[in-house]
Amino acid sequence: MTATVPSCVTQHTLWQALTGELPPMALTATPIHRATLDSRAVEAGDLFVALRGRRVDGHAFINAALEAGAGAVICEVQGREQATEHGAAVIDCTRGRWALRIKLPEHATRHTPIVYLVDSAVEALQSAGGFQRLHRTQETLRVIAITGSVGKTSTKEVAASVMRRRFITLANPGNLNSEEGLPLTLLGLNTSHERAVLEMGMYDVGEIARLCELARPHVGVITNIGPSHLGRLGSMERIQSAKAELVRALPPEEEGGVAILNWDDERVRAMAELTRARVFRYGLDDEADLWADEIESAGMDGIRFRFHHRRSDGSVESLHVRAPLLGRHSVHTALRAAAVGLVEGLGWDEIVTGIQNIPGQLRLVVMPGINGSTIIDDTYNASPASTVAALNLLADLTPAGPGRRVAVLGDMLELGQFTDEGHRLVGRRVADVADMLVTVGELGEAIGREAREVGYPASQLHHAPDADAAIALLQALLAADDVVLVKGSRAIGMEDVVNEIVISEA
Numbered sequence: 001m002t003a004t005v006p007s008c009v010t011q012h013t014l015w016q017a018l019t020g021e022l023p024p025m026a027l028t029a030t031p032i033h034r035a036t037l038d039s040r041a042v043e044a045g046d047l048f049v050a051l052r053g054r055r056v057d058g059h060a061f062i063n064a065a066l067e068a069g070a071g072a073v074i075c076e077v078q079g080r081e082q083a084t085e086h087g088a089a090v091i092d093c094t095r096g097r098w099a100l101r102i103k104l105p106e107h108a109t110r111h112t113p114i115v116y117l118v119d120s121a122v123e124a125l126q127s128a129g130g131f132q133r134l135h136r137t138q139e140t141l142r143v144i145a146i147t148g149s150v151g152k153t154s155t156k157e158v159a160a161s162v163m164r165r166r167f168i169t170l171a172n173p174g175n176l177n178s179e180e181g182l183p184l185t186l187l188g189l190n191t192s193h194e195r196a197v198l199e200m201g202m203y204d205v206g207e208i209a210r211l212c213e214l215a216r217p218h219v220g221v222i223t224n225i226g227p228s229h230l231g232r233l234g235s236m237e238r239i240q241s242a243k244a245e246l247v248r249a250l251p252p253e254e255e256g257g258v259a260i261l262n263w264d265d266e267r268v269r270a271m272a273e274l275t276r277a278r279v280f281r282y283g284l285d286d287e288a289d290l291w292a293d294e295i296e297s298a299g300m301d302g303i304r305f306r307f308h309h310r311r312s313d314g315s316v317e318s319l320h321v322r323a324p325l326l327g328r329h330s331v332h333t334a335l336r337a338a339a340v341g342l343v344e345g346l347g348w349d350e351i352v353t354g355i356q357n358i359p360g361q362l363r364l365v366v367m368p369g370i371n372g373s374t375i376i377d378d379t380y381n382a383s384p385a386s387t388v389a390a391l392n393l394l395a396d397l398t399p400a401g402p403g404r405r406v407a408v409l410g411d412m413l414e415l416g417q418f419t420d421e422g423h424r425l426v427g428r429r430v431a432d433v434a435d436m437l438v439t440v441g442e443l444g445e446a447i448g449r450e451a452r453e454v455g456y457p458a459s460q461l462h463h464a465p466d467a468d469a470a471i472a473l474l475q476a477l478l479a480a481d482d483v484v485l486v487k488g489s490r491a492i493g494m495e496d497v498v499n500e501i502v503i504s505e506a
Contacts (some may be wrong), residue, residue, distance in 0.1 A: 001393045005173050008190035009132055011114065014047070014072055017131035018093045018116045018124055024104045032071055035187045037180065044069035047127050047187075050079055051180060058121075066113055073115040074124050083115035092117045093124070093173040122180055129139040129183025130214040138191045142256070143215050144340055147200040147208055147246050148223025148268075149239065149296060150386045151333060152177065155223055158325075160197040162354030166346055167194035175380075177201035182211050195344070203232060205242045212249035219343060220246040220277070221260040221336055225267035227418040228383045234416065240267045244274050252276035262332070277426035280343055282335040287352035290339050294320075297328045297396035301365065305331050307338060320350060323355050327393035367502045372480030373406075374399075375502050378487045379494040382412045384422035386488050388429050394485045395433045403481025404435035407469065408497065410488025411443035419443065424450040438462045438476070440470045441492045467493030471500040 011030045015023040023029075027284050035047040038060035042048050048065035050058035050073065062075055062082040083090050089108040093116050107113075118124035119227050121222050144163070160171035162260025170193050172185045177199040189196060200211045205416065225240050233239050251257035251326060257277030262268040264283035270503065272279045281288040282297075286308065294306040302324040311318050323334050334355050341351035369375035376389045392403050407430050415422045423443055430437055439448040462477065464470035478484060478501065487502075488494040 004034055004041045004046075005176065005184050005188055007032050007035040007187045008037070008136065009047070009128065009187050011072065011138060012117065013132060014074075014114070015091075016127055016135075017128045018074070018118060019091065026104050026108070028110050029069065030110065034166040035184055037184070039065040039068070039133075041478050042068040042070050045071040047072045047074070049073075049121055049180075049184075050075035051125075052076075052123050062115075068113075071113055072123055073113065074118060074128070075115060076119065076121055077117055079115065080117055083117075086113070088113045088115045090115050090117060094119050114163065114198065126183045126210075126214055129186035132189050133186045133215060136191065137189050137193060141189075141193055141196065142219065142344070143196045143198060143217040144219040144221065145198050145200050145212065145215060145217035145245050145246055146221040146223065146336075146342075147202070148221075149226035149228040149243075150383060150389075151223040151336075152199045152201065153380075154325075154330070154333045155221060155336045156197055156199040158333055158355060158358055159221070159340040160348065161358045162337045162341040162351055163195045163197055163344065165341075165343075165350035165354045168192050169195040169197060171197040172199050175199065175201070178203075178227075179207055179210065179335075183214055186214060199222045200246065202242050205233070205238060206245070208242060208245040210247060212246060217246070217249065218251060218256050218400050219258045219260065219340065220250050220275075220487070222246065222262060222265075222268045222271060223332070224262055224265045224335065226383055226387070226413050228381075229424060232414055232416075236267070239367045240270075243268075244271050247271045247275035247277065250275055250277035251258035253278040258343045259334065260335075260343065264332075278343075281338055282332075282339045284331075290342065292331050292334060294334055297326050297393070299397045300326070302326065303328060303330055303334075307335075309338075317348075318321060320351075321352055321355065324358060325355075327389055327396065329389040329392060344346075367396045367498075369478065369482075369484060369503060370475060370501050371478045371482075373403075373478045373484050373501070375498060376413060376483065377502070378485065379490065379498055380489050382410070382494075383415070384412060384418070384425050384491050387412065387426050390485055391429050391433045392425070394483065397483050399481050399483045401481045402479070403483060404479070406431060406436045406438070406478065406484040407434035408438045408440065408474065408484060408486045408488075409444055409447050409493050410467075410470075410492045410497075413443075413489040413491055419433050420446070423447050427451040428454050434460075434488035436460045436462070436482075438464060438473055438477070440464050440467065440488060440494065440497070444492075445489065467496045470497050474501050 163169040263281040423446040427447040431451040
């Protein structure tokens, strides 16, 4: 997760959000241009938020952040000693101090860093982000929120590109979509923004509802419902319920609420009954309000398809589109971005231009690899649906000369009761696609077993117990013109595999 983002808050904003009181006369409205969760990235005047992670506690680095010039720090009570030693102005915002009026210490000057002591740094960050959203933005700002099991980040990027054809638009940097990441993003809002496109992730029921309290979305986009996080949530019904919190939170149709729903997904379709907002349907069937057909993959050159939009008078407009999105499954990303554009009043020229001019690259990255190979890096995360989609892309590609389609597939985690079936599903698909298969990890080995069951040749199947072994295998096996897809959960080190088999431009 990106740990540092541009910020539009001031010392006044933080004071009001965290103390609940007006800032003292002696406190100037000094801008805080960046907010970060990483003390190593702190620059003069930044806000550092000390969060307690599973492996690292940010409170251990408060002194380092202050030494680097942090202008403000949000931390819990264990950070008091470091703040005092550094001479910072310590402002106690904990629940136990309400009997006393908060004051700025007499020794504080314009350049004195302010350390806000709070009961929960996560909740304080959310309070600051929510305050910025509600009180430091223009009244007409409209927020588009996106959630689902697969495709959130790519949809956010393309939808934001479409919105920027007409509106000043903020979007989450990277995948800042969590209970910590989204409020960090909200600190970047200001009165110039006309639209915000925000990705929302979740780990449990209730989290998207909380993110909606902070962001106050008007438009909600649901990509799909799949077994991602099934191991944690326990059932597809709980995943569906968690994602549905977005459509439940939308304002009614008469107040501008719109739920953009994937009509190809039965669980998403059912959410039409759960929202007060207008329902806009997209998919591959002409029952939808916006649908696509004539879908063709041009390999690395993107996809071609035809859009159809049913207007309010019942007539249908159609147009052919070419987009720089990889794989036929990416038509759903284009459909979602176009739907956002349509409900926000954009014309087709603006929508198509936004889809065709996506700044930078999306999650899937293509790079030159060792021994003359080409590496497709799709290691951000993995689920059965996203892995099959990546394999479908690999199937669309034709390697040059003697090159082979090579799939390097690792464990897919957090699938719960779907773990066995999910890996077998991938094993069946990869057997139809790859000329060579390298599996990584204990669950990855199950992919290879299923591939063998359906007739994949043993001579083209290789297994590595971990990332280091996979690197050694690939260094020996890859050859000129091979096209290599690398996919698997981050926890088993698939990113390390990519780093060792690509050729650095430096």
